[in-house]
Structures are given as structure tokens and as C-alpha cells.
Amino acid sequence: MNSHVKITSHESADLSRRSFLVGSAATGLVLGYAALPGVNQAFAAAGNFDPSVWYSIAPDGIVTVTSGKADMGQHIASTMAQIISEELGVNWKDVRVQLASNDPKFNDPMLGAQVTGGSWSTMMNFDAMSRAGAAGRIAMTEAVAAIWGVPADQLIVRDSTITDPKSKKSMTFADVVKSGKITKTFTADDLKALKLKTPDQYTMIGVSVPQLDIPGKTNGTIKYGIDVMLPGMVYGKVVTPPVRYGATVKSVDDSAAKKVPGFIKAVTLDDKTATTTGWVVAVASTYPAAMKAADALKITYDNGPNAKLSSESILAEAKRLQSLDDSGFFFVKDGDTAAALGTAAKVLEAEYTTSINIHAPLEPMTATAEQKGDIWHVYTGNQFATRSGSIAAGAAEVDPKFVVMHQQWLGGGFGRRLEGDMLVPAVQASKAVGKPVKIIYARQNDMTMDFTRPLTYQKVKAGLDGDGKLIAMNHDVVAAWPTKRWGIPAFLSPSVDKKGALDAFTVNGADFFYSVPNHNVRAILNEMAQTATPSGQLRSVAPGWTFWAVESMIDELAHAAGKDPVQFRIALLDGKGANNGGAQRLRNTLLAAVGLSGYGTKPLPKGEGMGVACVSSQERATASWTACVAHVAVAPSGEVKVKKLTLATDVGTQVHPDNVRAQAMGAALWGVSLALYEKATLKDGGLEQTNFDTYTPLRMSQTPDLEVHVIANGEHATGVGEPAVTVIAPALGNAIFNACGARVRSLPISAEAVKAGMKA
Incomplete structure (x- = not known):
């Protein structure tokens, strides 16, 4: 018999500390977990679950699933939607997906943080997403049952429609939502008691339905981090030191860079998060200009304590x-x-x-940062929004609550985008020039500065x-x-x-x-x-x-x-x-x-x-x-x-x-x-x-x-x-x-x- 350490991050969240709300809203039916008063929402305790809204049903019957999981080509957003759809009874053609921000309400039910990795996503969210779908179905059937004056268990839900086999009446999800008759609260005990489908009853799980992200990826409507465009945006190209970690910048001569049309400024990073050391960013009006300016910078380094180390x-x-x-x-x-x-x-x-070994995803690291009032808006594709939002906040020297991460689709991840290093130069360059700045790593930066x-x-x-x-x-x-x-x-x-x-x-x-x-x-x-x-x-x-x-x-x-x-x-x-x-x-x-x-x-x-x-x-x-x-x-x-x-x-x-x-x-x-x-x-x-x-x-x-x-x-x-x-x-x-x-x-x-x- 083996004795083994316990990985505390895998512990189940405490269902007794949250409730599940189902209610009519102006925009439709919104379903998700909501915090009870006094619940500690800090990430420091990984077992806590910060409440989230997993999907909504609009008055036109469209079900929009919000994925708290980063989608890097593994179709996890579609998977989350498919699990919900099985219990909800929605027609797949009525389902859409969107990616969550770094708001703590989108944290993983099991991990208490917003992180995608470890092959955990389906495993750790199957039950929560199933119960979310079941709760929505039950709420709608009870509302319809009350309207018709029939027992709820008499009704059948299939293909976005609720039907009474006896009277042959039917209402679509859209009709139910527009009726405004849906209001139900599930306690934690209610959620636990929900009877979910058994595998022999599945009609969606185990079916290779069309992946919801593929049309957008083929017609160009889905946007990756590298695609972000903001009004007044300029570009930054990082210049990294000859050592992986530990260097400091002694001096920067930008005289040649100033001759490059469009050059704005050379920014030496002062990274209090210690994610980067010895980095400089050349900021210019276009990315080609930023690349030329970066090449023109003359930087001297103290290569630090690791300068002689080898494999x-x-x-x-x-x-x-x-x-x-x-x-x-x-x-x-x-x-x-x-x-x-x-x-x-x-x-x-x-x-x-x-x-x-190096990650080298097809899309190199990229991030765009912009400050609006007290709020920093960062745009990137990231696997660990909870941690990366904090890194961006550290770079900006603000409280993490003042950072909003706009999650983009990921052009490959493989663990590389669990890191938030790309946010540091974006935030600090933007702060230095007072404009939105997009950072795009060159392949050389992406490889030599990889978290291997x-x-x-x-x-x-x-x-x-x-x-x-x-x-x-x-x-x-x-x-x-x-x-x-x-x-x-x-x-x-x-x-x-x-x-x-x-x-x-x-x-x-x-x-x-x-x-x-x-x-x-x-x-x-x-x-x-x-x-x-x-x-x-x-x-x-x-x-x-x-x-x-x-x-x-x-x-x-x-x-x-x-x-x-x-x-x-x-x-x-x-x-x-x-x-x-x-x-x-x-x-x-x-x-x-x-x-x-x-x-x-x-x-x-x-x-x-x-x-x-x-x-x-x-x-x-x-x-x-x-x-x-x-x-x-x-x-x-x-x-x-x-x-x-x-x-x-x-x-x-x-x-x-x-x-x-x-x-x-x-x-x-x-x-x-x-x-x-x-x-x-x-x-x-x-x-x-x-x-x-x-x-x-x-x-x-x-x-x-x-x-x-x-x-x-x-x-x-x-x-x-x-x-x-x-x-x-x-x-x-x-x-x-x-x-x-x-x-x-x-x-x-x-x-x-x-x-x-x-x-x-």
C-alpha cells in the first residue's frame, strides 16, 4: 500500500457556501453560482469557489455559454457547452460560446481559480456544468407547468422546446424566457440532490457534434491575442538580454533608434513582480518600426549571477x-x-x-494594455487569468481589482500561457507612453525567454x-x-x-x-x-x-x-x-x-x-x-x-x-x-x-x-x-x-x- 501526498488544489469546493440562482433578467434567463454574504473571495485559499455565471438564455432562445477555460485549439469551450446542453435540453444549433474575463466569479468550481491545464477541465467541471444545465431545465419546466397547470414531471424537454405529451402543447425556450415567469433558487443541498442523467440516457454526451469555434476560426471572426486592435494603439518590441534570467540594464543608447521613423520611446522595465529581468521595450507607431528601433538600440548589461551557467x-x-x-x-x-x-x-x-524543452506555440506571446481612468484593460490569450491578472497589476503597481483581462482565443498554449510575462512589457510600455501598447514577441524572444x-x-x-x-x-x-x-x-x-x-x-x-x-x-x-x-x-x-x-x-x-x-x-x-x-x-x-x-x-x-x-x-x-x-x-x-x-x-x-x-x-x-x-x-x-x-x-x-x-x-x-x-x-x-x-x-x-x- 502506498502513502501519497495530497494535492490540496484538487479538493472539492464547499457547496454549502454557495447557492445557485435561476431568475429572469432583462436580457433573458441567467444561470450561475452566486456568493452568499460574507464568503471570502480571495484566491489565497485555493479551495474557495468564487461564484460565476456559466450561461444565459436570451429572449430569442440563443444559449450563450461562458467558458472560464482558455481555448487553445482543444475546443474546451465547446466541451463545456456540450455538457451543459446535455442536461439543459437545448438544440445544439441554438448554442454559442464566449470566453470569460478574469472576474473571480468565473473561477473553476474545483480549483477556486481561473486556470486551464493539467487535463483537468472536463474532469473537474463535468458535474458542475451538468448541474447548471439540469437546474436551468428544471426552472423552465416548473415555470411552464405553472402556466399550463400541469405537473412538471409530465413535461418533456428536447431541442429547445418544452412539450406536454398529453395536451400536445409546446413552448420554446424563447417563449419561456419572454414569459418572465421563471424565478427559482436552488440551495446547495438542492443542487446536490438534482438527479442527473445516466449514461444510457445521454443524447448529446458521446456525440461528435460540430465544434462551435470552428466557423469563427475559418471565417476570421474569432480573434486571437495577436489580432487585438485599439484606437490610438502603438507597438512595442522587446529587447531581451543574452542570459535567461538575472541580468540588469546598465545603459540604453537610443540615438540610432531615434532616426527610425515612428519611434516613440525606449522603456526599461522595472518589474516588481520579478517575472522579467533586464528587458527593454522599443515603442513605435508600427510593429515594423518597433522592430527596426529595437535592433538599433545599444544596450549594455550586467549579465548577473547566472551568466556562466550551462546545461x-x-x-x-x-x-x-x-x-x-x-x-x-x-x-x-x-x-x-x-x-x-x-x-x-x-x-x-x-x-x-x-x-x-521549449513550448514554441504557433502564436508567439502577445499582449495589449491600455489604461482607462483607474482601470487597466489587458488583452491576451492566457491559461491562468487569476495569476496573470495579478502580474499585470504588479507591473502597473495597482491593486488586482483594477485590472480587467479581456480573454482572447489562444494560438496554442501547451502550458506556456500559464505565464503572464507578456503582460509586463505591455503594461509598463503603455504607462510610459500614455497610449495603448501591443507587444508581440519575435520567435527569438519567445524561445529564448520561454518558461521551459x-x-x-x-x-x-x-x-x-x-x-x-x-x-x-x-x-x-x-x-x-x-x-x-x-x-x-x-x-x-x-x-x-x-x-x-x-x-x-x-x-x-x-x-x-x-x-x-x-x-x-x-x-x-x-x-x-x-x-x-x-x-x-x-x-x-x-x-x-x-x-x-x-x-x-x-x-x-x-x-x-x-x-x-x-x-x-x-x-x-x-x-x-x-x-x-x-x-x-x-x-x-x-x-x-x-x-x-x-x-x-x-x-x-x-x-x-x-x-x-x-x-x-x-x-x-x-x-x-x-x-x-x-x-x-x-x-x-x-x-x-x-x-x-x-x-x-x-x-x-x-x-x-x-x-x-x-x-x-x-x-x-x-x-x-x-x-x-x-x-x-x-x-x-x-x-x-x-x-x-x-x-x-x-x-x-x-x-x-x-x-x-x-x-x-x-x-x-x-x-x-x-x-x-x-x-x-x-x-x-x-x-x-x-x-x-x-x-x-x-x-x-x-x-x-x-x-x-x-x-x-
Whole structure:
């Protein structure tokens, strides 16, 4: 049985502290959560829920759903609308979506903040959105029942119409709203007691309805952050220092910039939020002019304390920290690993590393800021409006209540837009010139100033008994801690021995569902990496590196025990103790992927191999069960060709089948990209890769055959945007070993490393 830290940000909000209001308004029917008097609305307590209005029904019958989730191409706004629509009974053609502002009333019901990430959105909002839809339906049917003098339970709601089967009377949603007869309040207990549909009653959930954002994206009516235009707006181009973090500006010579037509001013940022250091903004009437002026500025820097650091020095520091017995905090501490390893018949020890990785979304970071009276209006696409609004406020040196964030559609996010750095130059440049300023990062700025996935170092030591059974594992994970950098205590977790707080988002996945009686996981902060490479959350977060180590080591142990890797895993997924339920679902997913792939059914040509991995990403409390069988061909040069990936993923209830498959496929391809191609390096304190010529994600020509099977079993809906990322690298590494005998333990897997492994 495993003891695990509790991720406090996942705790359910207290329904007893809010009520659900349904009432007629001048503009129609408005439905949402509203705060009771005296409720603390501060974000400091992540478990609190700040009330929100999730949708409205206009007198013309149009239902407009407000999405508190950032839509970055994953169609989450449509998903929220689809969940509401299932219980509401609205015709899909009558539904529209819009994006929420940073008003705290739009905070996530579970997280108490407005944040999009972790593959949490559907999972954490399915129940709340369902109850919102059901409450609206009930309110309208009771109003109609009163008008007609019939029992409410006699009425049928379908396709935006309420019908009485006996009298054949009907009223559309528009008619009901215009009647002005709807007034109902649901207490928290009323909400809890609402009887929701069972999966066999669904007519919308599980249907691939048209995504509501696609027409606007194809006809150009949907606007991204880069599209914002304001009257009197000017442009800013950031000039960033040669080191990632810690530089200060000593002097700025703008004499050459003044010769550029349209140049207005060079603004040196004074960022009290410490999000940026050493930045200057060239402001001009047009973006081309701002670019020319930025190039003309002569800036001298003090490059600061990180000027000599490199990827190698960060890795060396990670190894030093891991070697110290008192480093870090325990994430898992079960049994006595020292004693078990001391009596083990066979002990394996291995080091696993991952490189720095860059987000590089298609739309680079962009933001526009304007002050009107006391209010700062900022326009950007952002995944963490709660935090980013505070960063904008810090840059402007005002209270966060004076910042209104106008959420735009996101041209890619992947965790990059959890950050608010783009708001700092926009706000401070606007303040300096007294005009609205739009900031657009050049690709070079976007890459070299990225909040990267951190370089990680993991050491795993495991022991087998005489029967080849896994009896002990020590797993140390050394990395920068992105969530700690955010400064939100509620997002940190107490260590299991209560000796301190750790960043669980750097070790999730290491608390796997295998039954291992003696199991330690230690989370160790690399302070050098924390300051030199301020890291963020990249799609899949910790499971992207922890499962690389876990699933590679499980394979190594299986081979050391002389057992088939699939059967070795199945034996460990026995569901004992805290692993009950989850282990069975993971086992079933593994068996599905193996069976569908043809794994082990026939000999493969020389140089080819198939490898398996199975994961419970993202976290134990928010797992989607995902397994992969990878089929690779390895050339004598060490070059790896991925021939096919077969994935099975258990998502419980799938809202939109086509979107679930698309998300899993995109995640799997990103996993291939991280496993084989993507690598950033730090030299002299700066990231060396500045564009796609040196940072090389997966190209279309390298895309393998991909087969995705979704297990939809009616269980609670889980997330799908990230889990498949995490299963790919270990499946590929295990397949490479089976193809040529090379065991590679560093990501990305290079041809040189594979060739060297073949010779070893």
C-alpha cells in the first residue's frame, strides 16, 4: 500500500457556501453560482469557489455559454457547452460560446481559480456544468407547468422546446424566457440532490457534434491575442538580454533608434513582480518600426549571477544534490527500502535524464494594455487569468481589482500561457507612453525567454527477490520546481513525513499504481536551475519525465528477471491497498493496447522491435489510464524510425469522441517529438536555440502510423489532452532495446546514443 501526498488544489469546493440562482433578467434567463454574504473571495485559499455565471438564455432562445477555460485549439469551450446542453435540453444549433474575463466569479468550481491545464477541465467541471444545465431545465419546466397547470414531471424537454405529451402543447425556450415567469433558487443541498442523467440516457454526451469555434476560426471572426486592435494603439518590441534570467540594464543608447521613423520611446522595465529581468521595450507607431528601433538600440548589461551557467553545470548540480542524504522531501515513503534492497537477490540502478524543452506555440506571446481612468484593460490569450491578472497589476503597481483581462482565443498554449510575462512589457510600455501598447514577441524572444520544461535528473534503484518479484524501489527526482516559482502555497503539497512542502507537479507519476511493498520517492529542488532557467509547465508536466524513468526501469527489471515486460507489469498491477480500482483500469488498458497491436504474435525483421509502457497520467487523483505499444526500426547508424504507435486510453465518459481521439493523437505525436527530436541547451546563462532551425520538433515526414482506441466505460470523465504524451518515450525506449539491445536513458534519444548502446 502506498502513502501519497495530497494535492490540496484538487479538493472539492464547499457547496454549502454557495447557492445557485435561476431568475429572469432583462436580457433573458441567467444561470450561475452566486456568493452568499460574507464568503471570502480571495484566491489565497485555493479551495474557495468564487461564484460565476456559466450561461444565459436570451429572449430569442440563443444559449450563450461562458467558458472560464482558455481555448487553445482543444475546443474546451465547446466541451463545456456540450455538457451543459446535455442536461439543459437545448438544440445544439441554438448554442454559442464566449470566453470569460478574469472576474473571480468565473473561477473553476474545483480549483477556486481561473486556470486551464493539467487535463483537468472536463474532469473537474463535468458535474458542475451538468448541474447548471439540469437546474436551468428544471426552472423552465416548473415555470411552464405553472402556466399550463400541469405537473412538471409530465413535461418533456428536447431541442429547445418544452412539450406536454398529453395536451400536445409546446413552448420554446424563447417563449419561456419572454414569459418572465421563471424565478427559482436552488440551495446547495438542492443542487446536490438534482438527479442527473445516466449514461444510457445521454443524447448529446458521446456525440461528435460540430465544434462551435470552428466557423469563427475559418471565417476570421474569432480573434486571437495577436489580432487585438485599439484606437490610438502603438507597438512595442522587446529587447531581451543574452542570459535567461538575472541580468540588469546598465545603459540604453537610443540615438540610432531615434532616426527610425515612428519611434516613440525606449522603456526599461522595472518589474516588481520579478517575472522579467533586464528587458527593454522599443515603442513605435508600427510593429515594423518597433522592430527596426529595437535592433538599433545599444544596450549594455550586467549579465548577473547566472551568466556562466550551462546545461552541464545544472546537471552536475542535480547529481550533487541527489547524492546528499538530506536533500529534498519525500513524496512517497512506504516500507523499508534500505532493508529490502540489502536482502534483494538482484539490484538494478540507473540514471535517467531529460533535456530542457521549449513550448514554441504557433502564436508567439502577445499582449495589449491600455489604461482607462483607474482601470487597466489587458488583452491576451492566457491559461491562468487569476495569476496573470495579478502580474499585470504588479507591473502597473495597482491593486488586482483594477485590472480587467479581456480573454482572447489562444494560438496554442501547451502550458506556456500559464505565464503572464507578456503582460509586463505591455503594461509598463503603455504607462510610459500614455497610449495603448501591443507587444508581440519575435520567435527569438519567445524561445529564448520561454518558461521551459526543466532539465531533470532521476536516479532509480530497485531490487528483485529470488523469484524475480519487485520488492523495493528508491526514486529520486531532481528538477526546478515551476509551481513553487508561482508563489501559490495552496498548489504545493506537504511531504509525507511532514518535513516541508514540495512541488508535486515535478514528481507526479512516480507514485504509480504498481504494488511495490518498499517504495520511496524523493523530490529535490535544484535551486541553480530554478534561478537560471525559470521553468514552467509544458504539456504533461512531471509525468513526461517521471514515467520515462519508471516505465524504462520496469522494463529493465523485467528483462533482468527473465520475464516478459507485459506479464511483469500485469503481476504488479494487482490492485492491492491504495492501488485498488486504478490498477485494474490500467491493466485493462495495457491488455487492450497489447492485443490490438499484435505484440508478441509473430517474429519481427532484424533491427525491429516492439515496446510497451502504461501510465496513469496526469496525477493519481486525476488519472486517465493510457497504454502504448511502439513499433520501431533501428538502422545500424542508430537512427530510429517509428513505424507505428498503438494507443489505448480509458477516459471514463467521453464527451466528444472525435475530439478525444484528436487530443490523444496530438498528445502522442508530441510525445514522439519530445522523445526523439526536441532539445534546448543552456550556455553562458542563455538558451542557444532561437528558432525552428535549431530547435527541431517532429516534422510531418517523421509522423508514424497511429492507432488510437478509446475506452469509454461510463465512469467519471477524465482528461485526455496530456496523458498520451507521457507514455510514448518509455514505449519507444523499450522498443529500441528490443530492436537492437541499446538501452538509452536520456531524452531526446539520439542516433549517436543508440549506436553507442548497440556497441556496449
